[in-house]
Amino acid sequence: MLAAFPHAMPLEGLIGGLMIGVAAALMLLGLGRIAGVSGLAARATGIADSGAPRGIAIAFVIGLPLGALIISAMTGGIETRFPPSVIPLIIGGLLVGYGTRLGSGCTSGHGVCGMSRLSPRSLIATAIFMASGFVTVALMRAGGFL
Amino acid sequence: MRQILVALFAGALFGAGLAFSGMADPARVQGFLDLFGHWDPTLAFVMGGAMIPMAFAWIVQRRLDKPFADAHFSLPGTTLIDRKLTIGAVLFGAGWGIGGLCPGPGLADLAINPMPALAFVGALLAGMIVHRVTS
Numbered sequence: 001m002l003a004a005f006p007h008a009m010p011l012e013g014l015i016g017g018l019m020i021g022v023a024a025a026l027m028l029l030g031l032g033r034i035a036g037v038s039g040l041a042a043r044a045t046g047i048a049d050s051g052a053p054r055g056i057a058i059a060f061v062i063g064l065p066l067g068a069l070i071i072s073a074m075t076g077g078i079e080t081r082f083p084p085s086v087i088p089l090i091i092g093g094l095l096v097g098y099g100t101r102l103g104s105g106c107t108s109g110h111g112v113c114g115m116s117r118l119s120p121r122s123l124i125a126t127a128i129f130m131a132s133g134f135v136t137v138a139l140m141r142a143g144g145f146l
Numbered sequence: 147m148r149q150i151l152v153a154l155f156a157g158a159l160f161g162a163g164l165a166f167s168g169m170a171d172p173a174r175v176q177g178f179l180d181l182f183g184h185w186d187p188t189l190a191f192v193m194g195g196a197m198i199p200m201a202f203a204w205i206v207q208r209r210l211d212k213p214f215a216d217a218h219f220s221l222p223g224t225t226l227i228d229r230k231l232t233i234g235a236v237l238f239g240a241g242w243g244i245g246g247l248c249p250g251p252g253l254a255d256l257a258i259n260p261m262p263a264l265a266f267v268g269a270l271l272a273g274m275i276v277h278r279v280t281s
Contacts, residue, residue: 103234
């Protein structure tokens with residue numbers, strides 16, 4: 001079946017996903033918290049006043065690039081194909097930052113943690129941001145931006 | 147100190163998972179969202195993989211009085227499905243599609259491809275500040 005999708009990395013995706021799930025499980029069972037990256041980033045930078053203790057948020061946010069760096073070193077480099085201009089990164093960043101605060105979460109908090117808890121709020125949030133992503137990329141493709 | 151180390155290790159494992167799964171690559175994420183182009187299902191495997199340990203973790207969580215490295219559980223009790231949740235998710239999804247990045251991969255990429263990642267993370271924090279000052 002996957003021969004139809006030559007770009008897919010199902011095994012790497014599954015293994016990496018298991019690592020993400022174990023990390024989120026460690027936050028839940030170890031510290032009693034949701035591994036929501038947007039919330040932890042807001043807390044680490046002081047943009048949010050409530051949420052995880054500052055030290056926990058800062059440690060998690062520092063750990064993210066460290067873990068990526070270790071995998072990059074172990075595998076001889078991670079492919080990151082960024083948009084050729086910074087404009088989509090800036091527009092995307094602004095929307096993601098504002099949207100995740102307004103909607104109380106992102107792919108990790110609502111997607112991984114909330115959906116696995118069968119939280120209706122998170123299931124709906126995930127369905128909406130997925131649909132919004134599909135529509136956005138379809139419009140970008142139609143407009144010749146992709 | 148124990149809490150800090152658990153959080154640091156969890157963050158590193160999370161970042162390692164993002165990098166290993168290909169999710170640190172904005173073009174791959176856009177490929178998943180690109181239903182009418184060269185669709186790439188990898189992100190679905192990542193989500194599926196992450197669900198397995200987390201589903202077990204929620205079952206274990208219900209049997210515990212407290213987490214093993216902290217005093218008590220601090221879990222969101224909100225069940226509200228309102229305009230904020232809906233509009234927030236629409237805006238987040240649009241930004242995710244435009245840049246190919248969400249907060250986790252954006253932060254992870256600071257160590258792999260710092261310059262473009264910094265543009266995204268800077269804008270991400272600016273967007274969060276705009277929300278804070280306007281609400």
